[in-house]
Amino acid sequence: MKKFINHPDAVVREALVGLAAAHPELRVDLEQQIVVRADAPRAGKVGLISGGGSGHEPLHAGFVGLGMLDAACPGEVFTSPVPDQILAAAKAVDAGSGVVHIVKNYTGDVMNFQMAAELSGDEGIEVFTVLVDDDVAVEDSTWTAGRRGTGATMLVEKIAGALAEEGGDAAAVAALGTRVNEASASFAIALTPCTTPAAGRPGFELGEDEMEVGVGIHGEPGRRREKLRPARDIATMTLEAILAAKPVAAGEDAIVLMNGLGATPLIELYLLYGEVAGLLESAGVRIARNLVGNYVTSLDMAGMSLTVCRADPELLRLWDAPVRTPALRWGV
Amino acid sequence: MDVALAKAWLDTAADAIAAQADQLTTLDAAIGDSDHGVNMNRGFGAVRTALAGAAPDGVGAVFTLAGSTLVSKVGGASGPLYGSALRALGKALPDGPEVDAAAFGAGLRAGLEALRKLGGAAPGDKTIVDAYLPAVDAYDAALRQHGGDGDGGLAAATRAAAAAAAEGMRATVPLQARKGRASYLGERSIGHQDPGATSTWLIFQALADAAAAP
Structure with a gap:
């Protein structure tokens, strides 16, 4: 393992020290291990809280700020935060209007956020939850823990965050977040595994000519292993899987996220985006908005995830609303 | 089962998990995200620290403290699952510095029920439950067969529980x-031993080892 670290046990904490140094507009509480908007709590505003294992940067702490999250709770690498952290975040951002948890659908995240919601409830803080489960590589059945939360999480955080900034109440913000999730589907391909600092070695091995199809964002193996194919075929394969699960009709608008998993150069992401844009254009779908870059990552995994969200005028208006966070900023 | 044995169990479990952390992480790398050993080691290390800094006067209080520590320190799924199980075990035990083997067995089952309620896993889902359930069944069967009187009953029952947990763990492959x-x-996921069932076996083996110690 070669990484820019001092000690595997100190990675999350020391990265938060760096985040605090780079972004004085955020309040980084190293004791509670939470990242909070400096102006929280804001009277009349719902508190938007997300969190999850570290290693997906900029998700979630990179999306704390105006128009997006009020607080992020980073856990250990690939390990959900603990209930105490999430409760501390709720106390830091609740101004009496309640909080909304944005939770990626993983067993540990769901349990810890659920426990935190009960603790917050005991403290008189009303909690609504948006569960993100956009990864269509996993079938939602009794045979699995359900679909995973991946790329669509940042779309939910952006769009729900905009409504919260406008003064939407907790129930409305949560309902909108759920609507964005339901309109979104994602699919990911990995070219390499990733290495967690604590494990010190890759989670799996992959041959020079192989790819993992249907991976998540935790370095786990995917649904199947295949021979590497040209980018055009990969774009077609991922888009077909996405549209089969969540169709977008000709004439409809979409928000497209071409996301890197951490170690894929932008030149490849743009190449892939070009393929996807061509395919969607052929299908008559209008890409109303897009993002190309590393937003929901899996440490040093080389790979991509594609997210397509069927959009309507309200979603697009909220997407365009001002946002000022470390990793996403426009309109301000 | 008294306060000293309760602490000795958790201490032995912490040692075993520390020694096997790398193996647990290797198992998790095959079908999960390569952190089970790291998380369990961090959690049981924290339990050891918490117990050293506190002086619980009842057996139940030892397990309640240990469970709360796991919930607060581990994260992921294993923290809430093992934490809830230990908390439920602690709360199910009658007050006092010592409980009999039957009450402890009922507590172990209460822990299993809490874990199953939280995680929703059924037997055969390739989880902790596949080692934990046969362990408590074997514990109860051993008590019925040999009686729960004295330390001998507890030692035999925990030995049976550890053996059943090992069998259940291997059956997850x-x-x-x-x-x-x-x-x-x-x-x-077929063909790999479940990391959660493996850590459950380590914990039941630690219980048997602690109960057998003079």
Whole structure:
């Protein structure tokens, strides 16, 4: 393992020290291990809280700020935060209007956020939850823990965050977040595994000519292993899987996220985006908005995830609303 | 089961998990996200620290403290699951510095029920339950057979529980995971031993070892 670290046990904490140094507009509480908007709590505003294992940067702490999250709770690498952290975040951002948890659908995240919601409830803080489960590589059945939360999480955080900034109440913000999730589907391909600092070695091995199809964002193996194919075929394969699960009709608008998993150069992401844009254009779908870059990552995994969200005028208006966070900023 | 044995169990479990942390992480790398050993080691290390700094006067209080510590320190799925199990065990025990083997067995089952309620796993889903359930069944059967009187009864029952947990753990190899992160692999989870069932066996083996110690 070669990484820019001092000690595997100190990675999350020391990265938060760096985040605090780079972004004085955020309040980084190293004791509670939470990242909070400096102006929280804001009277009349719902508190938007997300969190999850570290290693997906900029998700979630990179999306704390105006128009997006009020607080992020980073856990250990690939390990959900603990209930105490999430409760501390709720106390830091609740101004009496309640909080909304944005939770990626993983067993540990769901349990810890659920426990935190009960603790917050005991403290008189009303909690609504948006569960993100956009990864269509996993079938939602009794045979699995359900679909995973991946790329669509940042779309939910952006769009729900905009409504919260406008003064939407907790129930409305949560309902909108759920609507964005339901309109979104994602699919990911990995070219390499990733290495967690604590494990010190890759989670799996992959041959020079192989790819993992249907991976998540935790370095786990995917649904199947295949021979590497040209980018055009990969774009077609991922888009077909996405549209089969969540169709977008000709004439409809979409928000497209071409996301890197951490170690894929932008030149490849743009190449892939070009393929996807061509395919969607052929299908008559209008890409109303897009993002190309590393937003929901899996440490040093080389790979991509594609997210397509069927959009309507309200979603697009909220997407365009001002946002000022470390990793996403426009309109301000 | 008294306060000293309760602490000795958790201490022995912490030692075993520390020694096997790398192995647990290797198992998790095959079908999960390579952190089970790291998380369990961090959690049981924290339990050891918490117990050293506190002087619980009842057996139940030892387990309640240990469970709360796991919930607060571990994260992921294993923290809430093992933490809730230990908390439920602690709360199910009658007050006092010592409980009999039957009450302890009922507590172990209460822990299993709490864990199953939280995680929703059924037997055969390739989880902790596949080692934990046979362990408590074997514990109860051994008590019925040999009686629970004295330390001998507890030692025999915990030995039976550890053996059943080991068997249950090995029986997870051919299963397809239906809960947790391994379930995302579908059929590719077949052929790998479940890391959660493995840590459960380590914990029951630690219980048997602590109960057998003079």
